[in-house]
Amino acid sequence: MLKYLVRRLLIFIPTLIIISLLAFLMTSNAPGDPVQKMTGSSEDSQKQSFNSSQEKLIRHKLGLDLPLFFFSITNAATPDTLYRLFDKTQHDAAVHLIYQYGNWQYISAFEQKLIQLQLTAQSQKALDTISNEKQSLNEIFADAHSLQSAWDDAVINFLLNSIQKNIDSISESSNLNLAFKKLSGAYTSMKSNRSSWKNYLPCIHLYSNNQYARWLFGDGNWITGKGSVYSKGILRGDFGSSYTTKLPVMDELTHRIPWSLFFTFISVLIAYAVSIPLGIKAASQKGNSFDQASTIIVFILYSLPGFWVATVLLMLFANPDVISLFPASGVGPPGGIANGTSLFEWLKLTIPHLILPTIAYTYSSFAFISRMLKVSMLEVLGQDFIRTAKAKGLSENKVVYKHAFRNSLLPIITMFANIFPAAVGGSVILETIFSIPGMGQEIYQAIFNQDYPVVIAVFTITGVLTLFAYILADIMYVLVDPRISFSNKSK
Numbered sequence: 001m002l003k004y005l006v007r008r009l010l011i012f013i014p015t016l017i018i019i020s021l022l023a024f025l026m027t028s029n030a031p032g033d034p035v036q037k038m039t040g041s042s043e044d045s046q047k048q049s050f051n052s053s054q055e056k057l058i059r060h061k062l063g064l065d066l067p068l069f070f071f072s073i074t075n076a077a078t079p080d081t082l083y084r085l086f087d088k089t090q091h092d093a094a095v096h097l098i099y100q101y102g103n104w105q106y107i108s109a110f111e112q113k114l115i116q117l118q119l120t121a122q123s124q125k126a127l128d129t130i131s132n133e134k135q136s137l138n139e140i141f142a143d144a145h146s147l148q149s150a151w152d153d154a155v156i157n158f159l160l161n162s163i164q165k166n167i168d169s170i171s172e173s174s175n176l177n178l179a180f181k182k183l184s185g186a187y188t189s190m191k192s193n194r195s196s197w198k199n200y201l202p203c204i205h206l207y208s209n210n211q212y213a214r215w216l217f218g219d220g221n222w223i224t225g226k227g228s229v230y231s232k233g234i235l236r237g238d239f240g241s242s243y244t245t246k247l248p249v250m251d252e253l254t255h256r257i258p259w260s261l262f263f264t265f266i267s268v269l270i271a272y273a274v275s276i277p278l279g280i281k282a283a284s285q286k287g288n289s290f291d292q293a294s295t296i297i298v299f300i301l302y303s304l305p306g307f308w309v310a311t312v313l314l315m316l317f318a319n320p321d322v323i324s325l326f327p328a329s330g331v332g333p334p335g336g337i338a339n340g341t342s343l344f345e346w347l348k349l350t351i352p353h354l355i356l357p358t359i360a361y362t363y364s365s366f367a368f369i370s371r372m373l374k375v376s377m378l379e380v381l382g383q384d385f386i387r388t389a390k391a392k393g394l395s396e397n398k399v400v401y402k403h404a405f406r407n408s409l410l411p412i413i414t415m416f417a418n419i420f421p422a423a424v425g426g427s428v429i430l431e432t433i434f435s436i437p438g439m440g441q442e443i444y445q446a447i448f449n450q451d452y453p454v455v456i457a458v459f460t461i462t463g464v465l466t467l468f469a470y471i472l473a474d475i476m477y478v479l480v481d482p483r484i485s486f487s488n489k490s491k
Contacts, residue, residue, distance in 0.1 A: 005471065012467050019463040020234065023456045024212050030452045034062055035086075037243035037450065059086065061230045062240070063214040067207040077102040077198035080205040089149040096151035102195040110190050111148065113183040117163070118144045120179045124172075136166040140176070153191075160184065239457035244449050249457045252442065257424065259331060260431075260438040263354075263361050268419055270358070271365035276412070278366070279373030283381065284400050294370070302367035310360040310433045317356060327353045329435035357434045361427070372415065376408035409480045417473035421466040424458060 035058050059065045067083045074082075077098050085091040097107045118141055125137040143159045143166070150156050160183075167176045213222070216235060220228030225236055232238035239249040278298070282291045318328040331353050337346055380386065381404050389399045428440035439458065446454035477484050 004474075008471055008474070015467060016464065019460060020216060021212075023234075023460050023463075024215055026459070027215070027452050027456050028068060028211065030450070032450055033086075034064065034243060034452075035059060038062075038241075038246070063211050063219065063231065066214060067205075067210045069210055069212050070207060072205045072207070074203055074205065075199045076201035076203045077104060077195065078203070079104045079108075080207075087148075093149045093151045097190075099199055100151065100196065101190055101193075102198040103190065103193050106186070106190040106193050110183070110186040113179070113186040114144050114147050117176070117179040117183050120175050124170075124175065133170045136169050140166045156187065160187070234457075234460060239460070240453040242446075242454055243451045244445075249453045252454065253439070253457060253461075256437055256439050256442045259436055260424065260427075260440065263357060263427075263430075263436070263438070264419060266354075266358055267361035267365065268416070270362045271369055272412075272416075275366050275369035276373060279370040280377060280400060280405060282370065283374045283377035283404075284396070286378065298367035298370055301363045304364070306360060306364065306427070307429045307433060309363060310356075310430055313356045313359060314433070325352075326356050329353075331436055357430060357436060360430050360434070369412065369415070372411050373408060376411050377404055380404045380407045406480060410477060413473055413476045413480065416476075417469040419469075421462045421469060424462050424465060 035055050038058050039054065056065070064086065065084070067080075072080075078095075082091070082094065085094055094107065094111070097110075098104060101107060121137050121141045121144065125134055125141075140163050143163045147156060147159050150159060163180060167173045167180055170176065214231060214233070216233050218225055218228040218231045218233030218236060218238060220226050220232070225232050231240060237250055241247060242249055242252060245252065275298075278294055282294055285291055314328055315322065317323050317325045332350050337349055341349075377400075381400075386399060386404055389403050394403075424439055427438070428444045430436070431438045431440040432444075442454065443458055445451070446458075
């Protein structure tokens with residue numbers, strides 16, 4: 001058994017690596033710019049304040065100023081610093097220019113001259129007081145920014161001509177003329193020094209410090225975590241900060257996971273406590289009135305939609321005009337529970353809020369669990385060892401509960417193991433109806449707001465819990481059925 005568990009744990013290591021890779025790829029390829037989400041700025045405002053200090057600081061905190069992975073496979077024309085172009089349109093333009101000309105040093109020089117022209121236009125705009133010339137300077141700045149995203153020769157020449165016309169309309173344009181001449185010279189050099197053959201030579205770039213390693217291990221020591229400043233890594237439970245609230249992801253989940261776990265486990269315990277005796281009795285008395293009646297009742301319950309049952313419960317038992325037995329929403333008094341409240345008083349204030357949600361979580365499980373156990377029990381009751389036990393004169397209860405029931409638990413264990421990952425997801429509909437601050441609402445809001453750190457945290461935690469749930473199920477299989485053995489020894 002121990003050897004088997006060790007082997008399973010060793011197999012889980014590559015599985016966890018794959019889970020982390022999938023989570024990282026989802027994060028890195030998600031639509032939208034994390035910097036815009038963190039700052040709340042629009043794309044236009046970022047274009048006007050390119051390379052701002054705030055943007056650089058946020059990118060550094062998030063690790064976005066690092067290469068994506070441990071290595072990249074490109075061609076000899078592509079530099080190992082292309083990841084530093086954060087803007088997608090500018091990055092795509094650079095890739096096209098590399099494919100056309102293959103001379104990064106000249107392409108980079110052209111990009112630098114564009115930035116110098118923009119800075120020159122900005123500085124002259126601050127000093128110029130003539131409105132017409134300010135308009136011309138704005139157009140120069142906009143055309144220069146458009147050039148950063150252009151790669152077609154016709155478009156580049158059109159924008160260069162537009163910049164030249166606007167410079168000619170400005171009285172004091174010596175600095176602009178000088179910057180534009182350098183830009184035109186850089187463009188001419190880029191075209192005349194073509195090295196497109198480099199695109200056909202493969203090249204591998206290695207990066208020891210990259211986004212994936214930082215996301216996994218943090219920005220400190222990979223083993224101990226010492227020296228970390230902005231991130232400790234997901235291996236240490238640090239999933240970064242929420243784009244929406246700016247708070248650590250784990251701090252948010254810590255307040256919400258307990259409620260989802262509570263309702264999931266309570267509903268499962270109640271469902272098992274009711275469904276297991278129901279399934280046993282239905283199997284032992286197959287075809288009689290109890291079996292037929294219980295089957296009809298549980299399948300009627302199973303067919304009722306959860307949101308409808310939750311709404312009916314609120315209308316009947318939380319409605320002052322009908323029966324006001326329970327609170328309508330929340331998991332406690334609206335004003336909260338005062339500090340120093342005794343346990344008995346805390347339970348008295350909290351339990352009424354939990355009864356209706358627990359019913360809504362539980363009722364639909366009766367049919368599924370009881371029918372599954374009934375089918376498994378009927379299969380076991382038809383086997384030879386049951387007939388032998390009856391032939392020995394054992395009582396009906398002893399045959400059913402000691403021999404048949406224990407050997408019918410394998411499907412129930414398999415289903416029970418799926419509770420752990422399912423509990424993390426919560427229930428969006430029920431949590432919304434009853435105003436429960438659980439994981440369902442959190443995940444829904446995270447997806448709606450494109451808050452990817454929260455989504456990835458839930459994805460990763462669910463994957464890890466699934467793996468360990470499988471181990472728990474394997475252990476329970478052996479404990480329930482002695483015939484199951486994970487030993488490789490032949491008898």
